[in-house]
Amino acid sequence: MTQSAIDTTLLAVLAPFLAAAIAPFLTRHLKHNAAWLLALVPAWIFWHFAGFVGPVSNGETFVASRSWAPIYRVDLSFFVDGLSTVFALLISGIGTFIILYAGGYLKGHPQQGRFFSFLFLFMGAMLGLVLGNNLFTLFIFWELTSITSFLLIGFDHLRAASRRAAIQALVVTGGGGLVLLAGFLMIITVTGQVEMSVLLQSPDIIRESGFYVPIFFLILGGAFTKSAQFPFHFWLPNAMEAPTPVSAFLHSATMVKAGVYLLMRMHPLLGDTDLWTTVLPVFGGATLLVGTILAVRQTDLKLMLAYTTVASLGLLVMLVGTSYERALEGAVLYLIAHSLFKGALFMVAGTIDHEAGTRDVTKLGGLRGAMPITFTAACLAALSMSGLPPFIGFIAKEVLYYGTTGAPSAAVWLTITAVVGNALMLVIAAAVAIKPFLGPKVETPKHAHEGPILLFAGPVTLSFLGLVLALTTLFTGHFFVGPMLSSLVGKPTEVELHLVPPYFIGNVPLMLSMATVALGLVLFWQLDRLRALVAAILSGPLRSWGPDKGFDQVIAEIVSLSSVITRALQNGKMQTYMALTFIVTGVAVLLPGYLTGGWPAMPKMPSYHFYEWGIFLIAVIGLIAVLVAKTRLTAIVSLGIQGFAVAIIFMLYGAPDLAFTQLMVETLSVVILALVMTRLNLTPRDHRSGGAALVTGVIALAVGLGLALTLIAITQQPFDRSLSDFFTEYSRSIAHGRNIVNVILVDFRGIDTLGEIAVVTLAGLCVLALIRVHTPRPKDADPAPEKKGEAA
Amino acid sequence: MRTVIFRTVAPYLSALMVLFSIFVLLRGHNEPGGGFIGGLIAASALAIFGIACGVASVRRAIVVHPMSIAGFGLFIAALSGLPSLFKKQTFMTSQWLEFKFFDVDVALSTPLVFDIGVYLVVVGAIGSIALALEERESD
Numbered sequence: 001m002t003q004s005a006i007d008t009t010l011l012a013v014l015a016p017f018l019a020a021a022i023a024p025f026l027t028r029h030l031k032h033n034a035a036w037l038l039a040l041v042p043a044w045i046f047w048h049f050a051g052f053v054g055p056v057s058n059g060e061t062f063v064a065s066r067s068w069a070p071i072y073r074v075d076l077s078f079f080v081d082g083l084s085t086v087f088a089l090l091i092s093g094i095g096t097f098i099i100l101y102a103g104g105y106l107k108g109h110p111q112q113g114r115f116f117s118f119l120f121l122f123m124g125a126m127l128g129l130v131l132g133n134n135l136f137t138l139f140i141f142w143e144l145t146s147i148t149s150f151l152l153i154g155f156d157h158l159r160a161a162s163r164r165a166a167i168q169a170l171v172v173t174g175g176g177g178l179v180l181l182a183g184f185l186m187i188i189t190v191t192g193q194v195e196m197s198v199l200l201q202s203p204d205i206i207r208e209s210g211f212y213v214p215i216f217f218l219i220l221g222g223a224f225t226k227s228a229q230f231p232f233h234f235w236l237p238n239a240m241e242a243p244t245p246v247s248a249f250l251h252s253a254t255m256v257k258a259g260v261y262l263l264m265r266m267h268p269l270l271g272d273t274d275l276w277t278t279v280l281p282v283f284g285g286a287t288l289l290v291g292t293i294l295a296v297r298q299t300d301l302k303l304m305l306a307y308t309t310v311a312s313l314g315l316l317v318m319l320v321g322t323s324y325e326r327a328l329e330g331a332v333l334y335l336i337a338h339s340l341f342k343g344a345l346f347m348v349a350g351t352i353d354h355e356a357g358t359r360d361v362t363k364l365g366g367l368r369g370a371m372p373i374t375f376t377a378a379c380l381a382a383l384s385m386s387g388l389p390p391f392i393g394f395i396a397k398e399v400l401y402y403g404t405t406g407a408p409s410a411a412v413w414l415t416i417t418a419v420v421g422n423a424l425m426l427v428i429a430a431a432v433a434i435k436p437f438l439g440p441k442v443e444t445p446k447h448a449h450e451g452p453i454l455l456f457a458g459p460v461t462l463s464f465l466g467l468v469l470a471l472t473t474l475f476t477g478h479f480f481v482g483p484m485l486s487s488l489v490g491k492p493t494e495v496e497l498h499l500v501p502p503y504f505i506g507n508v509p510l511m512l513s514m515a516t517v518a519l520g521l522v523l524f525w526q527l528d529r530l531r532a533l534v535a536a537i538l539s540g541p542l543r544s545w546g547p548d549k550g551f552d553q554v555i556a557e558i559v560s561l562s563s564v565i566t567r568a569l570q571n572g573k574m575q576t577y578m579a580l581t582f583i584v585t586g587v588a589v590l591l592p593g594y595l596t597g598g599w600p601a602m603p604k605m606p607s608y609h610f611y612e613w614g615i616f617l618i619a620v621i622g623l624i625a626v627l628v629a630k631t632r633l634t635a636i637v638s639l640g641i642q643g644f645a646v647a648i649i650f651m652l653y654g655a656p657d658l659a660f661t662q663l664m665v666e667t668l669s670v671v672i673l674a675l676v677m678t679r680l681n682l683t684p685r686d687h688r689s690g691g692a693a694l695v696t697g698v699i700a701l702a703v704g705l706g707l708a709l710t711l712i713a714i715t716q717q718p719f720d721r722s723l724s725d726f727f728t729e730y731s732r733s734i735a736h737g738r739n740i741v742n743v744i745l746v747d748f749r750g751i752d753t754l755g756e757i758a759v760v761t762l763a764g765l766c767v768l769a770l771i772r773v774h775t776p777r778p779k780d781a782d783p784a785p786e787k788k789g790e791a792a
Numbered sequence: 793m794r795t796v797i798f799r800t801v802a803p804y805l806s807a808l809m810v811l812f813s814i815f816v817l818l819r820g821h822n823e824p825g826g827g828f829i830g831g832l833i834a835a836s837a838l839a840i841f842g843i844a845c846g847v848a849s850v851r852r853a854i855v856v857h858p859m860s861i862a863g864f865g866l867f868i869a870a871l872s873g874l875p876s877l878f879k880k881q882t883f884m885t886s887q888w889l890e891f892k893f894f895d896v897d898v899a900l901s902t903p904l905v906f907d908i909g910v911y912l913v914v915v916g917a918i919g920s921i922a923l924a925l926e927e928r929e930s931d
Binding site (some may be wrong): 656657660661664665667668671672675676679735736737738739741742743745746747750751753754757758760761763764765767768771772 | 820821822823824825826827828829832833835836839859862863865866869870873883884886888899901903904906907909910913914916917918920921922924925926927
C-alpha cells in the first residue's frame with residue numbers, strides 16, 4: 001500500500017459526512033433517484049477498503065493519522081487491520097444497498113433528503129468507530145453513532161412512540177458511552193497509551209496492571225448497552241419505530257454490532273481471564289435465550305427480527321466470552337453471516353410492509369406469486385439464518401458448535417444454549433420468510449405486487465452473497481475470516497473452512513446441527529401453540545414489570561428528584577438566595593482563620609487627621625441610620641451616606657479613579673433601589689419578626705467581620721511590587737497612557753473588560769425581562785407608550 | 793419629585809452631564825476617568841431626565857432603544873480587537889494612529905474605540921434598567 005492510499009482512508013471516513021451535507025440538495029432536484037448518485041459514496045468507500053483486503057490478509061496493519069488536538073493527545077487516527085477491514089466492508093457494502101433501498105422505501109416522502117443525511121451521518125460515525133485507533137477518536141465516533149441513531153429512530157417525530165424510542169436508545173447507549181469513556185480514561189491513565197495499535201503491541205499491559213477489574217466492567221458497560229445485552233436489550237425492539245431502512249442498517253448490520261466490535265477489539269487486551277470467560281458467556285447466553293423466546297411471541301415481522309437480533313448479539317457475546325479460538329472463529333463467521341441475512345430479511349420485511357400494507361405475520365400469506373424476486377431473496381436469507389447448507393450460516397453454525405463443544409469450561413451449557421437458540425432462530429426464519437409467501441392468498445390492505453429495483457436490489461444481493469461466500473470457502477477463509485480472527489486472538493491465524501464436512505461418522509457438530517434443525521422444525525410446526533405458551537407465561541407476573549417499564553420508572557425518578565432539588569435550591573425567594581450567598585461568603589472567609597488559628601494581629605492605630613475622623617463618623621452615622629430607619633427608602637438613602645463617605649476616603653488616600661467610580665455607583669444604586677421600591681410596590685416598612693432580623697444581623701456581622709479580618713491579614717503581608725512596577729514602567733511606554741487604572745482596563749487586561757461588559761449587557765437584558773415579567777401590562781390601558789418604547 | 797424647578801433644570805443638567813461624561817471618557821487614558829465612569833454619568837443623566845420629563849421623552853431623545861446602544865457598544869468593543877490580527881499580532885494588541893490636526897497632536901487608538909464601547913455598554917444597560925423602572929410612574 002502506498003502512503004497516499006493509506007491517507008485516503010481519512011477521506012473515506014469523512015466522505016459520508018460530506019455526502020450528508022449535499023444529500024438534501026440532490027434529493028430536492030432528483031427526488032428519490034438521488035439514491036443512485038448517493039450510493040456511489042459508500043460504494044467508493046467499499047472499493048477503497050477492498051484494496052486493503054490483500055495486504056491485511058498477509059498480516060499487515062496500517063495507521064492513518066492527522067493531528068487534531070495534540071496537547072490532549074487527541075488525534076484523528078485510524079487503524080486498519082483484519083477486524084476493522086471486515087467491519088468497514090460490511091458497513092460500506094450494506095450501506096450502499098441501504099441507501100438505494102431508502103430511495104425506494106421513502107419515495108415521495110417530503111423529508112427524504114433529510115433522511116439520507118441522517119443515514120450518511122450514521123454511516124460516517126460507524127466507520128469512524130470501527131476504524132478508530134486513538135481512544136478519544138473511537139469514543140467520539142461511538143457517541144456520534146448514539147446521536148445519529150437518535151435522529152434516525154426519531155425520524156418520524158410526530159409519533160410519540162418514535163420519540164420515546166429515540167430518547168430511550170439515546171439514554172441507554174449514550175449512558176453506556178459515558179461508562180466507556182471512564183474505561184478509556186482509566187486505560188490511558190494506567191498504560192499511558194492512547195493508541196489502540198500501540199496497546200495491542202503489549203497485550204498483557206492491562207491484565208497485569210491491577211486495574212483490570214474496573215476497566216473490564218467499564219468497557220463491558222459500554223459494549224453491553226450498545227449491543228443490547230440483557231438486561232439492556234429493551235431499547236432495540238423499541239427502536240423498530242424507525243423506518244425500515246434504519247432498522248436494516250442500524251439494528252442488524254452495524255450499530256448494535258459496535259458493542260461486539262469493541263469486545264472483539266479488546267479481546268487481546270482484556271480477554272482470556274476467569275472474569276471474562278464467566279461474565280460474558282452468562283450474559284450472552286441469557287440474552288440469546290431471552291431474545292429468541294421473546295421473538296417467538298411476536299407477530300410483527302420487524303419485531304420478530306429485532307428480537308432475533310438481540311439473540312444473535314447474545315450468541316456473539318457468548319462466543320467471544322469463551323476466549324477459545326474455534327469459538328472465536330465461529331463468532332467471526334456468524335457475525336458476517338448475520339449481517340448479510342439480517343440486513344436482507346429486514347429489507348424483505350420492509351418491502352412486504354411497503355407493498356402489502358401490513359407487517360403482521362398472521363395477516364399475510366400467499367405473496368410468492370405477487371412478489372417472486374422478494375420471495376427468492378427471503379428464502380435465501382432465511383436458509384442462511386436457519387443454518388442450512390449450502391449457506392454461510394451453515395458453516396458458521398458448524399464452527400460455532402466446534403467452539404462450544406470444545407470450550408475449556410462449561411461446554412455442555414454453552415452447547416445446549418446454542419442449540420436451543422439456533423433452533424428458535426430457525427423457527428423465526430421460517431416464520432418470516434415462508435409464512436407471508438406460502439399458503440393461501442390472504443387479502444392485504446394494499447394490493448401487493450413486486451417493488452421497484454431500488455427495493456429488491458439490496459435483499460437479493462445480500463442474500464446471494466450469503467451463498468457465494470459459502471461456496472468460495474477458501475477465498476472467504478483466507479481474506480476475511482482469517483485476518484479478522486488474527487486481530488481477535490492477537491497473532492496471525494489461518495483458518496480452514498469446509499462447506500462439506502470433512503467426515504460424517506462421529507462428527508459432533510454435524511449431529512448437533514441436525515438436532516437443531518429437527519427441533520426447529522418441530523417447534524415451527526407447533527408455532528401457534530408455542531406463541532400462545534410464551535404469551536401466557538409473559539402475561540403472568542412478568543407483564544407488570546420489565547426492563548422497559550423499569551426504564552420509564554428510572555427516568556420518572558430522575559425527573560422528580562431533580563425537581564425536588566431545584567425547588568429546594570431555587571425557591572424563588574430573594575431572601576433565600578441572599579442569605580445563602582452571604583452565609584457561604586462568611587464561611588469562606590472565616591473558616592480558614594478558624595481552622596488554622598491564624599487570626600491576624602490587630603495593627604497599630606495610625607494617627608488620623610481630624611477631618612479623616614470626621615469622615616469615619618459620617619460613615620458610622622450612615623450605618624446607624626440604616627439600622628434605625630423606619631422605612632426602607634430611608635434605609636437605602638442612609639446606606640448611600642456610608643458609600644459616599646467611603647468614596648471620600650478613597651479620594652483622600654490617592655485613588656481618584658476608584659473614588660470617582662464609587663461615587664457614581666453609590667448614586668446610581670440609591671436611584672435604582674428607590675425606583676425598584678416604587679416600581680415593584682414593595683411595602684415601605686420592614687415587617688420581619690425580631691428573630692428573623694437577628695439571624696440576618698448575625699450573618700451580616702459575620703461576613704463584615706470576616707472580610708475585615710481578611711483585609712487586615714492581606715495588608716500585613718509584605719507588599720509585592722512587581723505588578724505595580726511593571727504597570728508603572730510600561731503604562732506610558734507601551735500603552736501611551738498615564739492613567740494606569742484605565743490603561744489596565746482597556747489595554748493590558750482588555751479581554752477581561754470585554755468579558756465584563758458582555759456580562760453587563762446580559763445583566764441589563766435579564767433585568768429588563770424580569771421587570772416585564774413581574775408587572776403585566778394593564779390590558780385595558782392604552783398600550784401605545786409601551787409600544788413606542790419597543791419600536792424606538 | 794416632579795416639581796417645576798426640577799423639570800425646568802433637568803434638561804440642562806442632563807445635557808451638561810452627558811457632555812461631561814464624554815469629556816471624562818476621552819480624558820480617561822491620561823487622567824482620572826474612562827469609559828466606565830463616563831458611562832455611569834451618562835446613565836445618571838438619562839435617569840434624571842426620565843424622572844423629570846417622563847420616560848417617553850427620553851426614549852424619543854435617544855432615538856434607539858437603550859439596549860441597542862449597549863449591544864452596539866459590545867460590538868465595537870469586540871471589533872476593536874481585530875485590527876491587530878491583520879498585523880499578525882494577538883487579538884486586542886493596541887494599534888495607534890497619531891497625526892497633527894490644526895497644530896494639535898491627535899492620537900487615535902484601538903483602546904479608545906474599546907473604551908467608547910465600554911461607555912456605550914454601561915450607558916445602555918444601566919440606562920435601560922433605570923428607564924424600565926421609571927416607566928410606570930411617568931406614563
